[in-house]
Amino acid sequence: MLIFTLRRLNLFIFTMLVLTLLSFSLSFLFPGDPVINLSGQLNSTEQQLAVINQSYRMQDNIIWQYFAYIQHIIQGDFGLSMSSQSPVIDEIMILLPATIELSLVALLIAMFTGIPLGFIAAIKHNKTSDNIILSVAMFGYSIPVFWLGLLAILFFSIGLGWLPSAGRISLLFEIEMVTGIQFFDILMSNSPDKWQAFQDATAHIILPACVVALAPATIFVRLARASMIEVLETSYIRAVKAKGLSFQQIIFRHALRNALIKIIRHVGLQFANLVTIAMVTEVIFSWPGIGRWLIESIYQRDYTAIQSGLLVLSCFIFIVHILTDFIYAALNPLARGNKHGS
Amino acid sequence: MNLLDIRNLSIELETTNQNILAVDRVSLSMKEGEVRGLVGESGSGKSLLAQAIIGVLEDKWHVHADRFHWRGIDLLRLDIEERKNILCRDIAMIFQEPMASLDPTTTIGEQLAEAIDSKQLSGFFWQKQQQRKEAVIRLLHKVGIKKHIQCMKSYPHQLTEAICQRVMIAIALASRPVLLIADEPTAAMESTNQGQIFRLLASLNQLKNMSILLISHDLENITHWTNTITVMYSGQFVEAGTTEQIFNKPLHPYTKALVDSSPKANLQLPSKSRLMTLPGSIPILQHLPIGCRLGPRCPRAQRACVEAPKVQNFHGHKVSCHFSLKDTY
Numbered sequence: 188m189l190i191f192t193l194r195r196l197n198l199f200i201f202t203m204l205v206l207t208l209l210s211f212s213l214s215f216l217f218p219g220d221p222v223i224n225l226s227g228q229l230n231s232t233e234q235q236l237a238v239i240n241q242s243y244r245m246q247d248n249i250i251w252q253y254f255a256y257i258q259h260i261i262q263g264d265f266g267l268s269m270s271s272q273s274p275v276i277d278e279i280m281i282l283l284p285a286t287i288e289l290s291l292v293a294l295l296i297a298m299f300t301g302i303p304l305g306f307i308a309a310i311k312h313n314k315t316s317d318n319i320i321l322s323v324a325m326f327g328y329s330i331p332v333f334w335l336g337l338l339a340i341l342f343f344s345i346g347l348g349w350l351p352s353a354g355r356i357s358l359l360f361e362i363e364m365v366t367g368i369q370f371f372d373i374l375m376s377n378s379p380d381k382w383q384a385f386q387d388a389t390a391h392i393i394l395p396a397c398v399v400a401l402a403p404a405t406i407f408v409r410l411a412r413a414s415m416i417e418v419l420e421t422s423y424i425r426a427v428k429a430k431g432l433s434f435q436q437i438i439f440r441h442a443l444r445n446a447l448i449k450i451i452r453h454v455g456l457q458f459a460n461l462v463t464i465a466m467v468t469e470v471i472f473s474w475p476g477i478g479r480w481l482i483e484s485i486y487q488r489d490y491t492a493i494q495s496g497l498l499v500l501s502c503f504i505f506i507v508h509i510l511t512d513f514i515y516a517a518l519n520p521l522a523r524g525n526k527h528g529s
Numbered sequence: 530m531n532l533l534d535i536r537n538l539s540i541e542l543e544t545t546n547q548n549i550l551a552v553d554r555v556s557l558s559m560k561e562g563e564v565r566g567l568v569g570e571s572g573s574g575k576s577l578l579a580q581a582i583i584g585v586l587e588d589k590w591h592v593h594a595d596r597f598h599w600r601g602i603d604l605l606r607l608d609i610e611e612r613k614n615i616l617c618r619d620i621a622m623i624f625q626e627p628m629a630s631l632d633p634t635t636t637i638g639e640q641l642a643e644a645i646d647s648k649q650l651s652g653f654f655w656q657k658q659q660q661r662k663e664a665v666i667r668l669l670h671k672v673g674i675k676k677h678i679q680c681m682k683s684y685p686h687q688l689t690e691a692i693c694q695r696v697m698i699a700i701a702l703a704s705r706p707v708l709l710i711a712d713e714p715t716a717a718m719e720s721t722n723q724g725q726i727f728r729l730l731a732s733l734n735q736l737k738n739m740s741i742l743l744i745s746h747d748l749e750n751i752t753h754w755t756n757t758i759t760v761m762y763s764g765q766f767v768e769a770g771t772t773e774q775i776f777n778k779p780l781h782p783y784t785k786a787l788v789d790s791s792p793k794a795n796l797q798l799p800s801k802s803r804l805m806t807l808p809g810s811i812p813i814l815q816h817l818p819i820g821c822r823l824g825p826r827c828p829r830a831q832r833a834c835v836e837a838p839k840v841q842n843f844h845g846h847k848v849s850c851h852f853s854l855k856d857t858y
Binding site: 431 | 580644704
């Protein structure tokens, strides 16, 4: 298990190095002076510019420049945002937790609806319920997310008035930001009406999270269905049937775990897709997340923000990948333990 | 009274064009405490027959039978649930590939424990866990696995093929079956392990009076262990009789060819000469010959062979051939 962890950590470090290489090269590819693109200091005097040049080692060759850039990143210095002239890292620390919260809730919704539905479809293979689930999944997969978001607002917020249409929480509640994840902050705060705040935050997240979750959930339905059908045809399931176990015992003791193993890695892969959908949804629901901020910085040609936003988002996606790898290893005895010759 | 009595069992495969009769009216009967061999080339429907008996065939196969009696109970009259209960209680099966027949994500100990019927355990529910574990250890010892602690903790991929097969046998024994169906239990195994598995099955037969249906493609290999043998060819019944009858006086041309093709039966053959074989190869399922399916390859075939022959019985030695070799002996 230690070796498994070290391998994943190793992979993480090298992927991050490649990503920093990419974001470093972006500063040369964007129009303008590379140093200004890296630091974001637009209105600096001659002396300040000299200091920045010194700290990014612009007089040395490109390899030293890259190391200087890495040093800055490790210290948490992503430069100043070109549009607001405040440190990018501060903005990210406020915005990223909101995106994490939204995308993780959406992922959970997608997993807890999509995977069981797929399993049910596989168990009722070639029956009416299978066809219904499959066609609904196909339909859900084909709906564009921006249109669905607007439709959801129109129907649930304006038409029925059940759920709020924008923001993370009502302005009435004053919650001190500690972790950035709203639900944790509410639970940790000692305000007297923290349960109302919790309910309000829940009401705010339901609509955007469901909109984000729809497309991944439909993919999970199809993945889960395919893997369950495959597992139910294997000879160990036939052997278990011959053992005389009931159908529920077969499904819950043997089929479920083997089918989950086949899809858990795809869940990690789908997460990148989900974050992309979340970025669009954040714009529609005015969710104060990093996706909306990133799209706005693209409009404003805020090169520093684009660079560091990409770096941070891909880092986050990669961490989720590693986490799914750990879940995979926990479920699959073949993946853990020492392997030889592979 | 026969333990198992099957008459005219057919298995049909439903395809888009036409239905293929993979197993064509095969009869099989077994007595208590008997070891019967079921022999045929690969693709002759032996495994299908076994899976149809225990009822684990996929939905695309359709099974019909004129008679299906188990210890005097007419199973065709019972509904599916009752039939399944009776069969799972009394019949156990060992599958061809032991490694693939064990759940790869569950430990051997758990897989064995769940095969033990809770009716076998006495005592209160807090004692049952312990009793179950003891029963698992006993079963492992019974099939000759001494390192039970290690074995129970390991997953199937950590064990060798032969040990997996022993575990499969232990799982099959857990329900204390009356009949054990062993579907090529030693396929893909070294000959030393093969011997061990066969000896284990033979001792179970002797000590527990457990009947065994031993399925194999290798006639010569199983003759040491069987009392009676049924031969199949391309989904049709060929011949059934005691091992001596089949080996010494085969009545069907196909059985004769099978026996003659083994080196042991040809000891008088000069060295470096070819062994006897039938011309041609086994027909594919899409193009089965009408009548007797051996027809195109049979040395004794005549015009009458385009109609399927009726089974003839010579003192318990059954053969399905128009021109049996009865008169040549």
